[in-house]
Amino acid sequence: MQPRVDFISLGVRSVDASRAFYVTGLGWPVHREVPGEVVFIQANHGLILSLWKADQMQAEAAVDNPAGVPCITLSHNVAAAVDVDRVMAEAAAAGATVVTAPKTQSWGGYTGYFADPDGFRWEVAFNPTWTVDAGGKVTV
Numbered sequence: 175m176q177p178r179v180d181f182i183s184l185g186v187r188s189v190d191a192s193r194a195f196y197v198t199g200l201g202w203p204v205h206r207e208v209p210g211e212v213v214f215i216q217a218n219h220g221l222i223l224s225l226w227k228a229d230q231m232q233a234e235a236a237v238d239n240p241a242g243v244p245c246i247t248l249s250h251n252v253a254a255a256v257d258v259d260r261v262m263a264e265a266a267a268a269g270a271t272v273v274t275a276p277k278t279q280s281w282g283g284y285t286g287y288f289a290d291p292d293g294f295r296w297e298v299a300f301n302p303t304w305t306v307d308a309g310g311k312v313t314v
Contacts, residue, residue: 175261178250180220180304181297185228185237185245189213192225206314219310235287235295236273247287249297251304255284261298262286270296 186192193213196202205222207213211230217223228245231237237245252258258276265288266272273295276286283301290296305313 175250175264175298179248180251181222181224181247181249181299182217183224183226183231183247183249183297185231185239186225187228189225189227196223196225205312214314216312220306220312222312222314234274234279234285235297237295245295247295247297249299251299251301253300255300258284258286258298258300262288265296265298 184192189210189212193204193207196215197204197213202215202217202223205214205216211227213225215223215225228239231247232239232245235245235247239245250261252261255276262272262276270288270290272286272288274285274287276284276298278284282303283299285297285299288296288298301314303314307313
């Protein structure tokens with residue numbers, strides 16, 4: 175697994191309120207969004223900040239959240255679905271706990287989730303629409 179973070183996803187209580195804060199309040203540019211579900215903001219060279227409806231995010235990442243602690247995942251994107259399986263195996267061999275085995279998602283990608291020794295979730299993802307151009311602009 176290369177040392178790289180491509181997405182930081184925050185499980186938010188209200189996508190609309192978080193959008194208002196980051197986009198309207200701070201002036202950060204929306205890259206793409208599904209109203210009421212998720213907002214993608216280009217945060218840096220090749221980095222996306224995702225504001226994702228918490229209950230949907232927790233379900234996909236297998237996070238049990240009884241105390242209401244916000245969910246956060248770090249995402250590592252790879253070039254092909256087979257690479258998801260390889261990286262997940264590397265993480266497991268290094269001591270990670272696989273919390274969601276790799277599978278095809280309803281949005282068209284192929285992802286798996288593992289937890290590091292402290293429980294932080296990492297998504298390993300192949301997204302067929304994910305590209306980063308030479309200037310750092312992400313296409314999702």
